[in-house]
Amino acid sequence: MRRLFQDAGHLVRPALVLLAGLGLFILLRGAVIPKDFGKYGHFRPGALDMIRQRPVSYAGQDTCVMCHDDQATVRKAGKHAHVACEACHGPQAKHAEDPAANVPKLPDTADLCRRCHEQDAAKPQWFPQVVTAEHSGGMACNSCHKPHNPHID
Amino acid sequence: MDITRRDLFTIGGKLLVLASVGATLEQIIGAAAPSDAYKMADHWWGMIIDIDKCIGCGNCVRACSKENGVPKGYFRTWVERYEIEEGKQPRVESPDGAMDGFPPSGRTDVKSFYVPKLCNHCADSPCVQVCPVGATFVSPDGVVLVDESYCLGCRYCVQACPYGCRYLHPDKDTVDKCSLCYHRITQGLTTACCENCPTGARQLVDFKNPQDPVHEFLRKNKVEVLKPYMATGAKVYYKDLDGAVR
Numbered sequence: 001m002r003r004l005f006q007d008a009g010h011l012v013r014p015a016l017v018l019l020a021g022l023g024l025f026i027l028l029r030g031a032v033i034p035k036d037f038g039k040y041g042h043f044r045p046g047a048l049d050m051i052r053q054r055p056v057s058y059a060g061q062d063t064c065v066m067c068h069d070d071q072a073t074v075r076k077a078g079k080h081a082h083v084a085c086e087a088c089h090g091p092q093a094k095h096a097e098d099p100a101a102n103v104p105k106l107p108d109t110a111d112l113c114r115r116c117h118e119q120d121a122a123k124p125q126w127f128p129q130v131v132t133a134e135h136s137g138g139m140a141c142n143s144c145h146k147p148h149n150p151h152i153d
Numbered sequence: 154m155d156i157t158r159r160d161l162f163t164i165g166g167k168l169l170v171l172a173s174v175g176a177t178l179e180q181i182i183g184a185a186a187p188s189d190a191y192k193m194a195d196h197w198w199g200m201i202i203d204i205d206k207c208i209g210c211g212n213c214v215r216a217c218s219k220e221n222g223v224p225k226g227y228f229r230t231w232v233e234r235y236e237i238e239e240g241k242q243p244r245v246e247s248p249d250g251a252m253d254g255f256p257p258s259g260r261t262d263v264k265s266f267y268v269p270k271l272c273n274h275c276a277d278s279p280c281v282q283v284c285p286v287g288a289t290f291v292s293p294d295g296v297v298l299v300d301e302s303y304c305l306g307c308r309y310c311v312q313a314c315p316y317g318c319r320y321l322h323p324d325k326d327t328v329d330k331c332s333l334c335y336h337r338i339t340q341g342l343t344t345a346c347c348e349n350c351p352t353g354a355r356q357l358v359d360f361k362n363p364q365d366p367v368h369e370f371l372r373k374n375k376v377e378v379l380k381p382y383m384a385t386g387a388k389v390y391y392k393d394l395d396g397a398v399r
Contacts, residue, residue: 008157044302048335051335052336055336084348121261122209122236
């Protein structure tokens, strides 16, 4: 043993340091990197669950119609048949969870209708468009058109 | 006992191998199993966009912003208006990302149309390739996502994205981008933008679903992805896309 340190001490000491360093690196790496890292690719699978946990704001068409099937029936008969409820009424997931506590506000038609139906050359020809200033003379859109079925008989 | 340099390296090597085998075993045994009904292997998500149906209302932009808490002035999706005048460079504008639609241009003597844009959820994504820490990745169901807890905020991916779909979140200092509403699509809902598109100009599609109308759509229409020459494997297909669109 003595001869060992006499002859190879200069090798043993740095080797020990190196091994200790390696061991420490492996330990730290094991502690820091999640166990399942790399299961699906070079990323942490836990991130998928984390991203999925985000709460939903827009409840979706099917949820709205569960209660409001009367409105859905009216809408089905008109040109707005394929416009989702929340496209105009805004995100209503909270309302769907607790309808009494979260009463939605009616959208303002002045802003709402214009966004889609204000005339612009970039809009496709098949889409109904008006120059709002000329069309209504400042009157609210819903004084003539009912938004769920905008057709006037 | 004599230890030569050779012995020393042998011993060191054995120790190293043992340690790494131990670590690998631990990783294999310790991996957790997925918990719910959604099977990632059964889906491959993308989107189809019909240019001729887009009316530039900005519903998608507002919906995305509310659904995902996108900070003001940043966009995960936005709409551009192209105006192409003969013999001139195309004019492209997107006032506040079309958050409040578009004011009428008043020009009827030019070719003009709207182009909704979002992350193309590329299969061979340049942004994923440059991430040094594995914080951004293509999920097994084909969605390019960001792991907020791993992102360093180095912005390599922001520079790498040929479509300008990424930004550094001003509060979190991590990169943020369209997640294709991963929290929605994994529970059977469509994305916020598709849910709220009044004309059905954009539709979420699942290429692995044989019943999905996307297969018919791709067969019957002239479709194009943005910047095909970048070979990114983009999965947002545009119908009747004008050649001027970049």
